Amino acid sequence: MSQPVLRLENLSRAFGGIQAVDDVSLDLNEGEIVGLIGPNGAGKTTLVNLVTGAHTPDKGKVLFFGQDVTRQKPFQAARRGLCRTFQIVQPFPALTVTDNVAAGAVFGGGMDSMMAARRRARELLSFVGLDHLAEEMASSLTLPNRKRLELAKSLAMNPKVLMLDEVNAGLNAAEIDTALDLIRRISQQGVTILIIEHLMKVVLGVSQRVVVMERGGVIAEGDPQTVVNDERVIEAYLGSKYAQRLKDPTHG
Numbered sequence: 001m002s003q004p005v006l007r008l009e010n011l012s013r014a015f016g017g018i019q020a021v022d023d024v025s026l027d028l029n030e031g032e033i034v035g036l037i038g039p040n041g042a043g044k045t046t047l048v049n050l051v052t053g054a055h056t057p058d059k060g061k062v063l064f065f066g067q068d069v070t071r072q073k074p075f076q077a078a079r080r081g082l083c084r085t086f087q088i089v090q091p092f093p094a095l096t097v098t099d100n101v102a103a104g105a106v107f108g109g110g111m112d113s114m115m116a117a118r119r120r121a122r123e124l125l126s127f128v129g130l131d132h133l134a135e136e137m138a139s140s141l142t143l144p145n146r147k148r149l150e151l152a153k154s155l156a157m158n159p160k161v162l163m164l165d166e167v168n169a170g171l172n173a174a175e176i177d178t179a180l181d182l183i184r185r186i187s188q189q190g191v192t193i194l195i196i197e198h199l200m201k202v203v204l205g206v207s208q209r210v211v212v213m214e215r216g217g218v219i220a221e222g223d224p225q226t227v228v229n230d231e232r233v234i235e236a237y238l239g240s241k242y243a244q245r246l247k248d249p250t251h252g
């Protein structure tokens with residue numbers, strides 16, 4: 001098999017007494033969609049933060065196309081094409097939708113003219129279905145549209161690996177279907193996707209492979225059907241989730 005786009009080797013990171021990520025090794029292959037699931041506090045977001053240079057690992061390595069990028073800064077990660085969305089969506093509220101995306105194109109996409117960046121932004125807004133709101137202020141967008149904007153901003157950085165941190169939280173069923181379609185279309189362009197999700201419908205709907213974390217470590221990894229039937233996964237994550245759903249059917 002060709003070399004992985006991203007290889008994590010024995011990554012660990014503690015905060016005070018909490019071992020947030022504990023000896024995690026993981027490969028992402030080109031064009032793959034990998035789901036990352038696990039209970040709250042399992043270490044999923046911290047793992048992404050270690051990949052993008054927001055946090056430095058205590059131990060282990062991050063290899064991007066075989067190159068050691070372990071101690072890179074977040075802007076270097078973005079320029080290399082290791083991009084992420086954030087759990088809490090934070091557009092620049094005083095800029096238009098177009099200029100939010102254009103800022104991404106200038107910052108991470110290597111565009112040096114604002115006119116070219118705006119042109120690229122308009123293409124991406126059309127791709128995510130936001131072209132009709134291009135000249136609105138970002139602050140006026142609804143939650144689903146802010147999530148689309150967040151995706152367009154990330155795409156403006158020409159990602160090779162895109163890490164999506166709960167981009168579907170707070171969306172209704174129809175909005176989730178649209179978002180899933182968008183994620184598949186991004187993947188078809190050759191972008192490798194790591195998707196952190198609590199909604200099993202999303203994880204099972206798009207992931208070719210699922211990785212399960214608990215207490216900082218990987219407890220299971222494999223194709224979606226194998227993983228959801230794994231007893232450790234049911235005990236650590238799905239069991240409690242499904243029990244919760246029985247009590248509250250609106251819960252994911």
Ligand SMILES: Nc1ncnc2c1ncn2[C@@H]1O[C@H](COP(=O)(O)OP(=O)(O)OP(=O)(O)O)[C@@H](O)[C@H]1O
Binds near residue numbers: 018040041043
């Ligand atoms: N900057 C930090 N300072 C201190 N503790 C942190 C920090 N970031 C994360 N942690 C702790 O590390 C552990 C893993 O947190 P993390 O946010 O990575 O989990 P998660 O799997 O993404 O959870 P969720 O599904 O709730 O987003 C938690 O116990 C959390 O409180």
